[in-house]
Amino acid sequence: MIRKRKSIRKYDQAKLDEDVLARVREKIGDVRPLYPKVPYSIEIVDKAKGIFGVTAPHYLVFRSGEMDGYLENIGFVGQQMDLFFSASGIGSCWLGVAKPESRDASALPHVICMAFGAPAEPLHRGLSEFIRKGLSEMSEGSDPRLEAARLAPSARNAQNWFFAAADGKIHCYRKAINPISGLVMNRFSFIDMGIALCHIAEESGDFTFVRDAGAPERRGCIYMGTVGA
Secondary structure: OOOOOOOOOOEOOOOOOHHHHHHHHHHHHHOOOOOOOOOEEEEEEOOEEOOOOOOOOEEEEEEEOOOOOHHHHHHHHHHHHHHHHHHOOOEEEEEOOOEEOOOOOOOOOEEEEEEEEOEOOOOOOOHHHOOOOOHHHHEEOOOOOHHHHHOOOOHHHOOOEEEEEEOOEEEEEEEOOOHHHHHHHHHHHHHHHHHHHHHHHHOOOOOOEEOOOOOOOOOOEEEEEEEOO
């Protein structure tokens, strides 16, 4: 699915069958968090606001406690849902500024939404249709998992990450953003890192992501963590 998924922006507005939604709920319960100690929730709603032209019959609402790693964690679990949808014949699309229509004061803080439903456009694409930077622009060193990271979706397709592969490890960095763009994009760059890490995890055996005291510094980049060998 990593090599054929795409963000779907046109949907059949009919609700999905209840048995399909039951499978979605089951998958929500099965996703693996990047940081197990970070509290989060995923719920299904039928309406969202601020969707800017993407109207779907259903939306996932991602919420989380606001602590270290929470944005990466949401990107990591959310991309598992995105890949599940693509594999299940269901379209989906991250919606960076969408929010649920109703507010629940007792719920965890809202982070981001994802549209989903029956697609009204082709669900998959070929590798030649991906618009992505080349590996040389976003990484150094060699690791077969880097291609999966390269194909990950990101806000505005910015791919604001850098990976340094060495000795079976992948050191992961966010590229520093200028202060003006950072007002909007910094938050998304953390989520995007979680999305890319999900793709790496899908192609790893025993996946680990930890801070490595030996990770090299990179000019213009902020170290996030290291994927183990």
